[in-house]
Amino acid sequence: MSAKPSLQWANEPFDLDSKIYVAGHRGMVGSAIVRQLKARGYRRIVGRTHAELDLTNQAAVNRFFTIEKPEQVYLAAAKVGGIHANNTYPAEFIYDNLMVQANVIHAAHEHGVRKLLFLGSSCIYPRLAPQPMAEDALLTGVLEPTNEPYAVAKIAGIKMCESYNRQYGESHGTDYRSVMPTNLYGPGDNYHPTNSHVVPALIRRFHEAKLAGAASVVIWGTGMPKREFLYVDDMAAACLHVMGLNKRDYQAQTKPQQAHINVGSGCDIAIGELAMLVKKTVGYEGRIEFDTDKPDGAPRKLMDSALLRKLGWTPAVDLQRGLEIAYCDFMSQQQVEATLD
Ligand SMILES: NC(=O)C1=CN([C@@H]2O[C@H](COP(=O)(O)OP(=O)(O)OC[C@H]3O[C@@H](n4cnc5c(N)ncnc54)[C@H](OP(=O)(O)O)[C@@H]3O)[C@@H](O)[C@H]2O)C=CC1
Numbered sequence: 001m002s003a004k005p006s007l008q009w010a011n012e013p014f015d016l017d018s019k020i021y022v023a024g025h026r027g028m029v030g031s032a033i034v035r036q037l038k039a040r041g042y043r044r045i046v047g048r049t050h051a052e053l054d055l056t057n058q059a060a061v062n063r064f065f066t067i068e069k070p071e072q073v074y075l076a077a078a079k080v081g082g083i084h085a086n087n088t089y090p091a092e093f094i095y096d097n098l099m100v101q102a103n104v105i106h107a108a109h110e111h112g113v114r115k116l117l118f119l120g121s122s123c124i125y126p127r128l129a130p131q132p133m134a135e136d137a138l139l140t141g142v143l144e145p146t147n148e149p150y151a152v153a154k155i156a157g158i159k160m161c162e163s164y165n166r167q168y169g170e171s172h173g174t175d176y177r178s179v180m181p182t183n184l185y186g187p188g189d190n191y192h193p194t195n196s197h198v199v200p201a202l203i204r205r206f207h208e209a210k211l212a213g214a215a216s217v218v219i220w221g222t223g224m225p226k227r228e229f230l231y232v233d234d235m236a237a238a239c240l241h242v243m244g245l246n247k248r249d250y251q252a253q254t255k256p257q258q259a260h261i262n263v264g265s266g267c268d269i270a271i272g273e274l275a276m277l278v279k280k281t282v283g284y285e286g287r288i289e290f291d292t293d294k295p296d297g298a299p300r301k302l303m304d305s306a307l308l309r310k311l312g313w314t315p316a317v318d319l320q321r322g323l324e325i326a327y328c329d330f331m332s333q334q335q336v337e338a339t340l341d
């Protein structure tokens, strides 16, 4: 076994022998976090699939922590979906997310985990928050109704991290942080035709229209809302960056007790323009139509990620390049599915 570096406890994430639990390690973000951890030489990464460990089951989560004894936790497991899924299954979105995060965060505390990273979402901010949305916009207004249950669960997750830091920071060294990702996309995304987010949904729809020779493709809503997109490997790099920040440096930049920090690309784009970009990436030549009976959701969700930039993180993959990689990923998933048929 290699010797542990003689760093202060706040730098423990750099101990490559530290045992790290990535909850949701097969999801889009969780698998990207695992790729980054492995690339940086971390040797002891543990994960469980949903079938192996249902994180809504408190007793099972406690058993897992007792057996595995992780030293750090990345909490990337959640009930996730786009505007239609959030609007159609609100009970599942609030129940599953509250249970998963309450069980994992509390079990982490009970089992002596000092470093935990919780993944929230940009939808925690009010529907009409001033743009770009800074961290202190939290709890200043009314939420977007299509995803309010999910947003309320995510706000509870942030407040759990802050509360455990407040109560146990001094006595136990508890240092739980939260990152608020903007809309993400990339390898490992969910390409479901209706329950997915806009980027994977449009990749599938334009691809299928190209194959079918369809004259037009329908985009939900007016095409006017603006969204900020971030490539998933940039998100994973941000997660490791935030986990690795020295506690003193982190707290010097954030407000007392504030545990959440925004992660965005800094650029947003109207959904109509995004549709044009995906159309070009896929090579579809027909028309685009808009179904205005479908919800638009929030008019704009651009995050102010200045804090994280100041702390040394910058994204590397722009939207055009990211969409090309995502389309290749979709094609390879299609090939795997065809092989399994
Ligand atoms: N995708 C996006 O655009 C955004 C995502 N986020 C947040 O990022 C995080 C990761 O999202 P993403 O990777 O996209 O989501 P995915 O749906 O790709 O992955 C979610 C993971 O959670 C696991 N999971 C869900 N429910 C349970 C459960 N009850 N027990 C055990 N495991 C469970 C799934 O396991 P299995 O695969 O085994 O079913 C899956 O691995 C989430 O917290 C999400 O809210 C935030 C903003 C935007």
Ligand SMILES: C[C@H]1O[C@H](OP(=O)(O)OP(=O)(O)OC[C@H]2O[C@@H](n3cnc4c(=O)[nH]c(N)nc43)[C@H](O)[C@@H]2O)[C@@H](O)[C@@H](O)C1=O
Pocket: 080, 081, 082, 083, 084, 086, 121, 122, 123, 146, 147, 150, 182, 183, 184, 194, 195, 196, 197, 198, 199, 201, 202, 218, 219, 220, 221, 225, 227, 271, 294, 295, 296, 297, 298, 301
């Ligand atoms: C990440 C974020 O994701 C969800 O919020 P959202 O930002 O509204 O995400 P979305 O990707 O589903 O939609 C973005 C925009 O795109 C439009 N749109 C057009 N055509 C399709 C389409 O075919 N599918 C989808 N999903 N949207 C479409 C759609 O009408 C909307 O205007 C949250 O519920 C919550 O989960 C959350 O945190």
